[in-house]
Amino acid sequence: xxxxxxxxxxxxxxxxxxxxxxxxxxxxxxxxxxxxxxxxxxxxxxxxxxxxxxxxxxxxxxxxxxxxxxxxxxxxxxxxxxxxxxxxxxxxxxxxxxxxxxxxxxxxxxxxxxxxxxxxxxxxxxxxxxxxxxxxxxxxxxxxxxxxxxxxxxxxxxxxxxxxxxxxxxxxxxxxxxxxxxxxxxxxxxxxxxxxxxxxxxxxxxxxxxxxxxxxxxxxxxxxxxxxxxxxxxxxxxxxxxxxxxxxxxxxxxxxxxxxxxxxxxxxxxxxxxxxxxxxxxxxxxxxxxxxxx
Numbered sequence: 001x002x003x004x005x006x007x008x009x010x011x012x013x014x015x016x017x018x019x020x021x022x023x024x025x026x027x028x029x030x031x032x033x034x035x036x037x038x039x040x041x042x043x044x045x046x047x048x049x050x051x052x053x054x055x056x057x058x059x060x061x062x063x064x065x066x067x068x069x070x071x072x073x074x075x076x077x078x079x080x081x082x083x084x085x086x087x088x089x090x091x092x093x094x095x096x097x098x099x100x101x102x103x104x105x106x107x108x109x110x111x112x113x114x115x116x117x118x119x120x121x122x123x124x125x126x127x128x129x130x131x132x133x134x135x136x137x138x139x140x141x142x143x144x145x146x147x148x149x150x151x152x153x154x155x156x157x158x159x160x161x162x163x164x165x166x167x168x169x170x171x172x173x174x175x176x177x178x179x180x181x182x183x184x185x186x187x188x189x190x191x192x193x194x195x196x197x198x199x200x201x202x203x204x205x206x207x208x209x210x211x212x213x214x215x216x217x218x219x220x221x222x223x224x225x226x227x228x229x230x231x232x233x234x235x236x237x238x239x240x241x242x243x244x245x246x247x248x249x250x251x252x253x254x255x256x257x258x259x260x261x262x263x264x265x266x267x268x269x270x271x272x273x274x275x276x277x278x279x280x281x282x283x284x285x286x287x288x289x290x291x292x293x294x
Contacts, residue, residue, distance in 0.1 A: 007270035018259035025252035032245035039238040056221040070191040082173040083120035090251035093122040095184040150234035173236040174243040182243035
């Protein structure tokens with residue numbers, strides 16, 4: 001049975017760990033607020049640009065833009081997988097890693113080719129030890145996420161789509177819903193997914209806005225389509241960053257509370273051990289006194 005000193009050492013160790021988890025929770029809380037502000041600021045612009053690109057793509061006549069090419073096949077796909085560089089963020093990386101592996105294995109079983117562009121050390125390590133290679137990889141980027149990084153990644157994706165005959169390009173990332181909720185999911189980047197149905201007014205009639213484009217719809221589409229791809233990549237990076245901090249904050253809060261419960265349990269066991277030691281000493285004194293008197 002552990003001694004009182006053993007319990008004291010274990011309690012001291014758990015308290016030290018609790019101080020670390022509490023500090024990490026506070027750091028994550030401060031970072032997640034900034035990350036949440038960034039993604040909430042980027043979403044309206046991203047959604048409006050997506051709406052505009054879909055509108056232009058449907059209206060432009062003649063030969064479609066090369067980035068709108070749809071082979072109606074999925075034999076060759078390029079997958080952008082976004083995870084984190086660090087751990088201690090709950091199931092965040094586990095969910096992304098599992099979904100990436102399942103998607104790749106499923107496509108292999110169907111005889112389809114998948115190439116990878118990865119962001120984050122965790123998914124890079126997870127897939128590399130399983131024998132996968134990468135077209136491009138980006139590590140140690142968190143804390144440095146900006147539009148130039150999204151531009152670099154989107155240039156790689158667009159070049160691959162235009163020059164290497166990929167049928168599809170997908171992004172596997174985690175959407176930030178709230179600090180407590182983050183959803184890992186797959187988004188098709190290229191070719192453009194079908195447009196959502198037009199909004200309707202209270203009477204049920206479609207609501208559409210007829211914009212005037214200068215110098216022409218074709219020129220506007222040619223200019224903003226590459227920007228749209230970059231904006232979607234940037235949004236995916238911001239979503240992943242906010243999700244990582246939110247997941248880490250939740251995980252560290254849970255770890256801090258678990259440490260508190262462990263300290264209470266160890267303290268109770270230490271008190272019982274101390275009481276047992278005192279009782280044993282009393283019994284020995286009584287037994288010694290009886291022996292002397294006898």
